[in-house]
Amino acid sequence: MKIFNSIQEFSTPRQTIVTLGTFDGVHKGHKSILEKLKNSSKETGCQSVVLTFFPHPRMVLQQADGLKLLNTMDEKAHLLELFGIDNLIIHPFSKEFSRLTAEEFVKDVLVGRLNTKKIIIGYDHRFGRNRTADINDLIRYGAEYGFEVEQISALEVEEVSVSSTKIRNALNEGLISKANRYLGYPYFITGQVTTGKQLGRTIGFPTANIKLTEDYKLVPAHGVYAASAQINGTTVLGMMNIGTRPTVDGTTETIEVHFFDFNQDIYGAQLRINLHHRLRFEQKFSGVDALKQQLELDREASKQYFKETGL
Known part of the structure; x- marks a missing residue:
């Protein structure tokens, strides 16, 4: 697995299958997304890309100085590599980056930099400035800019019923x-x-x-x-x-x-x-x-x- 420390470092002539998120814990709730990413990559011959961020967005936008994470970045990279991911991009998250509009993110990052053929994402994912865009906006942008959107349904998410917050709470209680x-x-x-x-x-x-x-x-x-x-x-x-x-x-x-x-x-x-x-x-x-x-x-x-x- 190749690791890149920013979006700007990544470049490929091949199309990619992309997913994005913080992936803290790389837990059972993430497994479905990562397996779909790997399988879709194999089926299409495209490279798989996980785009994640550091610091955690909550540390930047909500000033959550006391937020403790389940993984260090090295630990997260180790866990993601076990899934057979081709590329991991760890982009520095900042207030400036958070101000990108949804269309700027799609046009400049997903299309312009990552050469995205398909993005695999949760049904409840929100993105862009103030997190105003949702899965329906992403599907609309996909039709406009020529990439596919595969969403993880509510049913799939609820079947697992796992979140990083639940795991943090369990650990804080010693469970x-x-x-x-x-x-x-x-x-x-x-x-x-x-x-x-x-x-x-x-x-x-x-x-x-x-x-x-x-x-x-x-x-x-x-x-x-x-x-x-x-x-x-x-x-x-x-x-x-x-x-x-x-x-x-x-x-x-x-x-x-x-x-x-x-x-x-x-x-x-x-x-x-x-x-x-x-x-x-x-x-x-x-x-x-x-x-x-x-x-x-x-x-x-x-x-x-x-x-x-x-x-």
Whole structure:
């Protein structure tokens, strides 16, 4: 998959099949669109194009500074590539770009730059300045400028009944299993292993401290989760704690992973940690001994979960 950092970077003599949107989470609700895009591309011999935006439009137009996203752009690109998409355009979203009229967007972007043969889009998609144009306008422009519009029907959308907002809400409540059902894959966090205070080593639970790659990435509710990661080509199982470590008077949020039966030096490594199941919320214990006892129970519960699920 080729990645372009703006619409202006993209150029092709071949016609394209296009879809556009934020695709945050690349979840089950997006699957139908992406599969239609891939299949239509194969049938017509055209290149497939996903046009997405960064920052998220809500961050720009609604000043949603606190908005957390399900994917970093690198994570989103990884997920889209799994669908066999030919081209991903990540266009910088700005107030200036948002002021393009619907016809300017169609004429200059879809036709002039992307060489669109067909656009595949949700029935409720709105676009153009102040989002005043809808699917009927797009169909009318398609007839005028010579491209086809295939819409994802309300029935198809309602059958899936999944949205990025629903997934964010589930994660904020720590409902990782619910979020994973919506996503169609385990929610994951990407970050670098950094040196921590190494308190875990003193009680037999050494951890890898994870520093997030991007600060806009949504971190699930505080608690302990069964987790896994691919390290040097091998799946390693473990458990992750997200929280402030109140038992040892911690005050700042940390993300720590204890891997089972693992003793490799991974400081500085970039890891993608999958979260599979929430074991419990974070709590303050009477002391380090009580914390250690609970961690032993958590480890057994994690191993039992992995055994039952075949991971």
